[in-house]
Amino acid sequence: MSRLPDEYFDAMYRDARDPWSFEERWYEQRKRALTLAALPYPRFATAFEPGCSIGVLTADLLTRCDRVVATDIAQAALDSAAQRLGPAVTDGRVDLLPRSLDEPWPDETFDLIVLSEVGYYLDAAALEHAAAQAAEHLAPGGVVLAVHWRHSVEDYPLTGDAVHEILANRPDWVCTGRYRDRDVIVETFERPPALSVAERGGLTERPGRPSPDRVRRS
Template identity: 50%
Template sequence: MVSAMDPGYFESMYAESADPWGFDDRWYERRKYALTLAALPRPHYRRAFEPGCSIGVLTAQLAERCDRVVATDVVPRALASARDRMQREGLADRVELGRASLLDPWPAGAFDLVVLSEVLYYLTPADLGTVLARAVDSLEEGGSLVAVHWQHPVPEYPQTGRAVHDSVAALDGLQRVGSYRDADFHLDVYTRGATPSVAAAEGLS
């Protein structure tokens, strides 16, 4: 087993299809993105990081809620599609796209939102620990961390979605503020440090 899945695995997927996971077309994906965005405790964020952005479907939706989104992927073809999407949707000035893997150095500076969507199960347990430590370190106090993963086992993946969510739940310094799980995917939202609930923040409780 390699430390993280070889970029060639992903490049071969995009060589066969411009959208190999059906991010643009499947109701499953549209519903998952809607639930992810609805679970964010803040209406707006200053600076978000989304590694593994693929063709930028979720990236564009995050950009509607953020001043700036930094998004990365390992496949040039996917990044080109994401870049075209940002231009079409008038979001290019709010999204910074770059080629990088989860194990490459993270972008400099702090984030108030980190979105780990369908990426952590590509890591071995040791590398997962490294990446999660980076995620927490890069998150501002009161910032949000979102983890969303497919729950069915995939033989070629180093870990399952269930296993990586257990690892996120065990992190120090994070407080879970929301969760959704069905037969297919698991969504957890955390904040760094204690923060008021959405209702409390608006003086409703």
Template identity: 45%
Template sequence: MSVATPYFDQLFAGNDDPWAFRQRWYERRKRALTLAVLTRPRYASIFEPGCANGELSAELAPRCDRLLCCDTASAAVTLAEKRLLGFAHAQVQQSRLPQQWPAGPFDLIVLSELCYYLDIDDLNTLIDRALASLADDGQLLACHWRPAIEGCPQTADEVHALLQKRLDMAHLARHHETDFLLDLWGRDGASVATREGLR
């Protein structure tokens, strides 16, 4: 069974940064690596489900023309809205995924620290909906904490293995460490050098 919304509501009760996204060097470094693996300087439309308090969202916003974020916890949505106040092209909504997946199309979908909270059926549904809403040359980024999390139905390794199997897209970037997995897939397999005419 997927982790239910009250679990996340409780995490945000009286705490505006339950994973210490702002304080921990681990989190700041991981965000920098996440942004660094993106092969384009700018995207027309980015979707970030499970945005939490909007720390990664605020760094994705300058890289796109439209940013849509969502979270299942109402407190997280409020915090992310405040974090993104300076970005008129950014929108945050409360949604439970995969059931309330937006229409798209999206040039980039960012699945950061989200998928291991879903059981296998919900994760497969999420992948189906991501594929259906991804633009013809769209990309999907996944980043997940690697150690097992109590109460989560899946691990990062299981999630990324399923994504690799199901996406049927070129693997554009891969950064794996003891602590986390970071992968980028794209329907257009062109490298950065190829895009800039260097190859």
């Protein structure tokens, strides 16, 4: 098992506080909106976000989660995240931990696990191991949300599509939602049986069949 080395990320943050321009690029802003829109529940108790970088998505997750445990391999990134999320860190709504995705995960279970732009830093074997950890740490009824750039990057061991293929082939869950365009893929995974948002809300009698008393008529 292998991954990109710590020095790769340390160098990125030496050159720029926000090396991927999370704050400024429209791609990143749009991707975060798609990420939040893909969540199949309005709120979650506890989320785990490995590879949190400077905490931009972490701040958005706090609008939907009571608590977020966020990790990153680069201390400079965690320092920036701590500045951004100061009050939430102080009151315990965010825990920031120095850790890589392929290291042992925090000793708790999570209602939401967010793998956003991190899977392709690992090779296939390391990603399989991380996916197994996700299954182990996913609470009953929990959701794994994966979001990745689809274009090939020479430095990365995997492409975004390869990451999602590995996740989709896990026996622990099924894909319950997907958005894909030329740039990004967003997928949710849940343990079976997994109901859709409409099914959980009582809007259908069975999958794909609107309940007659809930059909709006003009």
